[in-house]
Amino acid sequence: MSIRGLKKKQPKTFKVKIITVDAEMEFSCEMKWKGKDLFDLVCRALGLRETWFFGLQYTIKGMCTWLKMDKKVLDQEIPKEDPISFHFLAKFYPEKVEEELLQEITQHLFFLQVKKQILDEEIYCSPEATVLLASYAVQAKYGDYDPNFHEPGFLAHDELLPKRVLRQYQLTAEMWEEKITAWYAEHRGIARDEAEMNYLKIAQDLEMYGVNYFPIAQNKNHTDLLLGVDAKGIHIYSINNRFSPNKSFEWSSIRNISCSEKELTIKPLDKKAEVFKFFSSQLKVNKLIFQLCIGNHDLFMRRRKVDSIEIQQMKAQAREEKARKKMENQRLAREKQLREEAERAKEELERRLFQLEDEARQANEALLRSQEAAELLAEKAQIAEEEAKLLAQNAAEAEQERQRLEITALKSKEEKRLMEQKMREAELIAVKLVKESDRRAKEAEHLKQDLHEAREAERKAKQKLLDITRLNYPHMAKYPQYSPGDSRDTNFDKGSIKLDLKDIDLKRLSFEIERERLDYLEKSRKFEDRLKELKSEIHALKLEEKQAGLYC
Numbered sequence: 001m002s003i004r005g006l007k008k009k010q011p012k013t014f015k016v017k018i019i020t021v022d023a024e025m026e027f028s029c030e031m032k033w034k035g036k037d038l039f040d041l042v043c044r045a046l047g048l049r050e051t052w053f054f055g056l057q058y059t060i061k062g063m064c065t066w067l068k069m070d071k072k073v074l075d076q077e078i079p080k081e082d083p084i085s086f087h088f089l090a091k092f093y094p095e096k097v098e099e100e101l102l103q104e105i106t107q108h109l110f111f112l113q114v115k116k117q118i119l120d121e122e123i124y125c126s127p128e129a130t131v132l133l134a135s136y137a138v139q140a141k142y143g144d145y146d147p148n149f150h151e152p153g154f155l156a157h158d159e160l161l162p163k164r165v166l167r168q169y170q171l172t173a174e175m176w177e178e179k180i181t182a183w184y185a186e187h188r189g190i191a192r193d194e195a196e197m198n199y200l201k202i203a204q205d206l207e208m209y210g211v212n213y214f215p216i217a218q219n220k221n222h223t224d225l226l227l228g229v230d231a232k233g234i235h236i237y238s239i240n241n242r243f244s245p246n247k248s249f250e251w252s253s254i255r256n257i258s259c260s261e262k263e264l265t266i267k268p269l270d271k272k273a274e275v276f277k278f279f280s281s282q283l284k285v286n287k288l289i290f291q292l293c294i295g296n297h298d299l300f301m302r303r304r305k306v307d308s309i310e311i312q313q314m315k316a317q318a319r320e321e322k323a324r325k326k327m328e329n330q331r332l333a334r335e336k337q338l339r340e341e342a343e344r345a346k347e348e349l350e351r352r353l354f355q356l357e358d359e360a361r362q363a364n365e366a367l368l369r370s371q372e373a374a375e376l377l378a379e380k381a382q383i384a385e386e387e388a389k390l391l392a393q394n395a396a397e398a399e400q401e402r403q404r405l406e407i408t409a410l411k412s413k414e415e416k417r418l419m420e421q422k423m424r425e426a427e428l429i430a431v432k433l434v435k436e437s438d439r440r441a442k443e444a445e446h447l448k449q450d451l452h453e454a455r456e457a458e459r460k461a462k463q464k465l466l467d468i469t470r471l472n473y474p475h476m477a478k479y480p481q482y483s484p485g486d487s488r489d490t491n492f493d494k495g496s497i498k499l500d501l502k503d504i505d506l507k508r509l510s511f512e513i514e515r516e517r518l519d520y521l522e523k524s525r526k527f528e529d530r531l532k533e534l535k536s537e538i539h540a541l542k543l544e545e546k547q548a549g550l551y552c
Contacts, residue, residue, distance in 0.1 A: 014074065015083035018042050018056070021112035026083060029073060036069040042088055049314060050106040052299065055091035058084075065288055066091060089113060092295050093210030095231045095303065097200040102318035104193050111140070111196040114203045119162055123208045124243070127165045131176075133199055134160035135183030140195040145185045155180065191329050207243040211235070214289055216264075216278040227278065229292045231300065234266060236276075249276070251300040259290040408544060416541055423534055429527065436520075448513075 013028040016038065025045060029038055035056065043051045056067040060077055067086060068076060078084055090113050094100035101107045115137060117123045118130065125133065137160060142150065155177045166176070187195065203209055211228040218225065226237040228245065233254070235245035249266055256267040264286050266276040280286045307315065 016073075017083040017085045018088050019085060020046070020088045021109060021116060031074060032072065034070060034072050035067040035076070038073055038086075039067070039069060046088075046105060046109075048103065048105055048109075050101070050103055053090050053092050053094070053106065054088060054109070056086040057089050057091075058086050063282075063284060065284065066291065091292075092299055093204075093231050095300075097204050098197060100303070101197075101200070102314045104321075107193060107196055107200070111199055114200060114209070118203065119159055121162050121164055123203070123206055125162070125203075125206055127168065129202065129206075130161050130165050131179050132183055133202055134180045135187060136195045136199040136202075138180060138184045139187040139190055140192045140199070143192070144188045145181070150181070152177070189333060191325065193325070211242075212292055213237070213242060214280065214285055215239075216280055218278055225278070227289065229289065229296060231296055234293065247276075251297050254297070257290065257293050257297075259286050262286055264289060405547075415537075419534060419538055419541070423538075 012031045014031060016027050016029055018025045018027065025042070027038070027041055027045075029041075039051070039054075039056055042056070043049075043054070048054070057064055058067060058078055059065075060079060067073065067078075073084075090110055093110075097107075097110065101110060114123070115133075118125050118133065138155065138158070139145075141158075142154075152174065156173065160180060161176060190198070209230075211230045214227045214229075216225050216227045224239055225246075226239060226242065228235040228237060228242070233248055233250035233252075235249075236247040237245050249268065253269050254266060255269040255271075256265075258265045258267070261283055262279050262281070264278055264280065268275070280289065
């Protein structure tokens with residue numbers, strides 16, 4: 001077979017892009033494929049078996065619609081683009097998520113879609129509930145809260161709360177994070193699939209959960225009502241209130257639903273009840289409502305029948321998987337607990353080891369200090385012993401010195417007594433000398449006076465003698481020599497002798513006075529020297545007494 005023949009036999013394809021809530025995929029589809037062929041391919045790629053909840057949605061002319069499973073893809077009114085984009089979304093919602101969502105992938109896709117609807121405000125949620133739901137979303141994403149790892153600001157890039165809630169309360173991002181983290185910390189030990197299921201269990205109780213809203217009118221001119229289709233039935237709402245329906249038709253109470261152009265008719269099971277008719281703006285909207293009603297009604301009836309073999313197998317596998325995961329989670333929890341306990345024990349051992357090392361170091365330092373102190377004490381003891389010996393020696397010397405000082409003191413006392421006696425004697429001598437000096441001074445004064453008088457008398461006598469001589473012997477002036485044999489000459493010689501004798505006595509007296517004065521001066525000098533010696537001896541004795549008092 002030629003290559004050209006192979007090329008001719010290859011089917012023509014077109015590309016599609018499948019967008020899930022958290023991923024995108026591209027596939028090549030054959031031109032003849034129906035919607036179910038593409039849908040099954042996507043489900044196989046995702047590993048999804050609970051296919052009845054999902055569908056492929058696309059937007060055409062501003063209106064969202066679902067790809068029909070029984071018609072060819074290219075025969076439907078789809079966007080003319082390459083690749084053709086489809087959104088893989090949940091088309092129908094379960095009544096009880098915990099019982100109906102069997103696969104983890106189904107649960108995860110529902111969790112992501114419902115979370116997006118709450119954040120986009122397609123489903124209204126109170127602020128308190130949004131914080132709790134956000135905490136479960138954080139638990140599903142980050143696992144158990146660890147304050148050492150999940151530091152403040154770790155949720156800064158996560159979209160967790162609707163903008164309506166953020167605008168409603170004047171709180172900072174840090175405050176919201178603190179509130180979410182407070183709940184998040186309480187979810188410790190919850191696995192990801194369990195956290196997602198808890199999220200869905202809270203969300204399924206919200207009034208707008210799983211409801212598809214369409215504008216309708218009870219006549220052809222006004223669009224003043226909203227029609228909602230969900231897993232439990234059909235609900236009629238006022239245009240401004242999507243929470244509390246004005247009228248509800250449960251699937252169990254509906255006998256028939258018919259669609260003709262823009263008119264949709266709901267016939268209750270009770271034939272006596274009024275038939276409800278309403279009008280939509282477009283035929284496509286009517287057909288979409290009709291498809292959703294059929295699908296939700298089929299699922300409603302299916303839930304109330306005995307499960308098929310496939311469903312039973314899936315539920316059994318889900319129970320086994322849950323039991324296995326539960327055991328695995330318990331095992332992981334035990335391992336984690338044991339690991340944490342081991343880490344705590346390790347930390348405790350490390351702390352204890354560090355404490356023991358610190359205590360050993362302190363004990364070693366204390367031992368070194370004790371050794372140093374012992375050495376210092378030994379050295380001090382040796383020094384003290386030497387000092388004791390030295391003090392004993394000094395004590396002996398001091399005792400000897402004391403005895404010597406006592407002896408010296410006795411001698412000093414005796415010498416002092418002698419010196420005092422000598423001083424008293426010296427004072428007496430000095431008094432006597434002063435008296436003698438005064439007496440001698442007076443005598444000298446008298447002698448000087450007598451000498452002066454004698455000299456004056458002598459002068460007068462000589463003058464008188466000269467006068468007499470001149471008068472009696474005038475010729476003697478001319479003749480000074482005379483004959484010794486003359487009697488007058490003899491008398492004259494006698495008078496001269498008398499004068500000479502008296503002059504000799506005066507000279508002798510003067511000499512004696514001068515000699516006594518010199519003797520007195522010599523004795524005074526010796527007495528002063530003796531007094532100085534006595535003073536120096538007394539001063540030395542006083543110094544010795546002071547030194548003796550210091551030693552004592």
